[in-house]
Amino acid sequence: MKLEYALEMLKNEGYKYTIKREEMLRFFVGNNRYIRAKDVLDGMKMKYPNLSFDTIYRNLSLFADLEILEETELEGEKHFRIKCATDDHHHHFICMECGMTAQINACPMERVQHQLGNVAITGHKFEVYGKCQKCQL
Template sequence: MNISEAMKVLKTNGYKATGKRKDILVYFENADGYRTAKDLIQHLETVYEGISFDTVYRNLHLYNEVGILETTELNGEKHFRMNCTHRHHHHFICNTCGKTKEIEICPMDELKNNTLADYDIEDHKFEIYGLCPACKTA
């Protein structure tokens, strides 16, 4: 998802497209992988002095709720990234830097045909956690 698509999603859902909201989207569009609310706050404080945690968390929750951002949990903390809606895929996520790598195959195909053949699967999420090459050698 890009910024213009995300802004359309906001407007379609009845939300205003403010400068802060656009700046949050720019941050995630430029981020390489998942980022925390703390990362976002540190970035926004350079432009919006005294921005509150409440404002940031409220917008992150909104973006997740309307499908602009996707979330995962790393080291007990919620992390966010721009939603990848262009095709079905999964991620490898680095535990140290949060960088992601798309995984093109889906293990659900095998599971639906064998282990879970008699089950109605409504959704799924498959993530692999570890260290990316840069963090592995650091």
């Protein structure tokens, strides 16, 4: 997702523009990986020394609710990334070392639906975890 589109989504939903929100989103746009709220805070603390973890976390949750960010839980902690630019159904490989993600264009749900039989599936989440090529070195 492009930064301009994310900011427009905020505006369309009635949320005001702030430079901190823009910089927070810019941080995600520049990284193709899942990031913890603490990492965002650390990245912005130099410029905004009074910025609190609660403010970061509230904004990240808002961005996730508006589907600007995607979220997942890794090792008991929420991680966020900018929403993929494509609306095509896909899943992700996530490097557990650096948080890098790669799109997976396959989905196991047809097989799962067949195996489960007559159930009504309302949603699913499929992620593959490991180490990317750089982190294996």
